Amino acid sequence: MSENPEIGSRTETCGYQTNYHDHGDGPAVLLLHGSGAGVSAWANWRNLIPVLSKHYRVLAPDLVGFGFTDTPNDYNYRFMDSWIEQVIALLDSTNVDKIHIVGNSFGGALALWLAHKFPERCDRLVLMGPGGWPTVVNDNLKALWSYKPSVENMKALMNIMAYNTDLVTDELADLRYRATIRPGSQENFERIFPPPLQRWLDQQALPIAALQGIKNEVLIIHGRDDQVVDPMSSWQLHQHLEYSQLHYIGRCGHWTQIEHGGRFQALVKQFFAEGTPG
Numbered sequence: 001m002s003e004n005p006e007i008g009s010r011t012e013t014c015g016y017q018t019n020y021h022d023h024g025d026g027p028a029v030l031l032l033h034g035s036g037a038g039v040s041a042w043a044n045w046r047n048l049i050p051v052l053s054k055h056y057r058v059l060a061p062d063l064v065g066f067g068f069t070d071t072p073n074d075y076n077y078r079f080m081d082s083w084i085e086q087v088i089a090l091l092d093s094t095n096v097d098k099i100h101i102v103g104n105s106f107g108g109a110l111a112l113w114l115a116h117k118f119p120e121r122c123d124r125l126v127l128m129g130p131g132g133w134p135t136v137v138n139d140n141l142k143a144l145w146s147y148k149p150s151v152e153n154m155k156a157l158m159n160i161m162a163y164n165t166d167l168v169t170d171e172l173a174d175l176r177y178r179a180t181i182r183p184g185s186q187e188n189f190e191r192i193f194p195p196p197l198q199r200w201l202d203q204q205a206l207p208i209a210a211l212q213g214i215k216n217e218v219l220i221i222h223g224r225d226d227q228v229v230d231p232m233s234s235w236q237l238h239q240h241l242e243y244s245q246l247h248y249i250g251r252c253g254h255w256t257q258i259e260h261g262g263r264f265q266a267l268v269k270q271f272f273a274e275g276t277p278g
Contacts, residue, residue, distance in 0.1 A: 006042040006179075007068050008060075013089035014082075016075070019068035020061035020090060021045075024053030027123075029272070030087065030099045031060040032107030033067075034129075036157070037147040037189050038179035040067030044104055048257060051265050056100070056272070061090055063110075065192045071184070077192055079203035080113045087114060091121060100272055102126040105229060105254065109204035112237075115214045116206055124275050125218045126268055129226055129254050131204040133233035137197045140227045145193040145200070149180045163225045163253035211240040218244040219271040221264060223252030 008021035021041055029052055033044035041060035042049075052058050062069040063083050075082075087110070091099065100123045103111035108130025115122040137145075140160045147153055155173035159165045180186055193200055218241045222234040231248065238246040247267060249260050257264045 005046070006040045006062075008042070011090065011093040013086050013093065014064075016064065016072055017070040018061050018064070018086060018090055019070075020059060020094075021049060022094065023049055023058045024056055026056045027272075027276075028096045028099045029056045029058050030091075030101045031058060032087075032101060032103040032110050033060075033063065034105035034107055035066075035192070036105075036144055036161075037149075038154070038176045038185065040179065042067075043176070043179070044107075044257070045102075047261050048102070048265060048268070051269070055269075057096075059090065059094060059096065059099070061087070063107075065188045071188050073184075075191075079200060080110060083110050084113055084117055088118060088121065097121070098123055100124045100126075100275075102128065102268060103130060104128045104257065106131050106204065108132060112206055112211070112214065115216050116210045119215070122216055124272060125216050126271060127218060127220045127234070127237070128256050128264070129222050129229050130220065130234065130237065131201065131229060132206060133236045134202065134205045135230055135233055137201050138228075138230070141201070141229070142197060144228060145197050146195075147180070147189070149177060149186055151177045153177075154180065160227055161254045162259060163223065163251055163255075164259055167255070167258065208240055211237065212242065214241055215243060217271075217275060219267065220244060220246045221256055221267060222246070222248055223254060223256050223259070224248045224250045225252055226254045228254040 010017045031045045101111040108127035109132035112132045154177040158168040220234045222231045238244050
């Protein structure tokens with residue numbers, strides 16, 4: 001057993017080994033992380049996993065190109081198919097037929113694609129500060145996807161992510177920076193988002209007709225003061241997702257699950273409980 005909590009179990013997916021966390025029993029919930037430098041499933045969801053795993057089986061993978069999943073050096077990224085195929089392979093490998101999904105940012109866009117492509121495998125969706133609506137790459141997202149490793153650069157990015165910058169300590173910035181200098185980490189990150197960046201944001205977005213065809217119950221949660229993903233993009237998604245509800249949180253940036261962890265957890269638990277028989 002590794003002493004690093006970011007390393008969980010491993011399984012074969014699409015020709016490489018996916019690192020994933022598997023906790024609890026009950027209906028399955030899939031947690032999909034965002035696209036920041038040095039990100040991993042555990043870094044994104046370490047506070048939510050123990051809460052949900054009391055009542056659900058929680059699966060939280062490192063998406064290919066991120067974290068501790070073994071990304072081949074010659075891997076060819078195909079937006080969004082690479083991650084859709086990885087997730088379906090993971091579900092098959094872990095004998096999961098149907099899942100609730102919680103998706104953060106890029107992971108929110110991926111959740112929508114999964115519901116569109118594999119509706120029979122998806123149940124309720126929680127989208128947190130999600131991508132998936134056509135917008136222009138702003139300076140903050142450009143900084144996020146153009147990151148070059150240094151403690152100073154990481155701290156600057158984390159200050160963009162948080163409304164309450166007191167959360168961004170030197171220790172936290174150093175921890176996330178060190179994740180970006182693991183062998184292969186930065187190289188993989190740069191291969192996912194080579195310039196021009198706008199095309200990668202464009203390819204996260206489903207056509208409006210596809211959004212309107214999603215019949216899942218959807219909870220959208222967005223920080224009102226998010227500087228990375230425009231909060232109005234969630235309003236737009238809400239207009240086209242027939243069975244959606246939208247919850248904005250004030251004094252909150254792109255880090256809803258951290259800045260307002262208790263509120264976020266309560267909203268997710270209540271939303272999933274709505275769909276539980278009895």
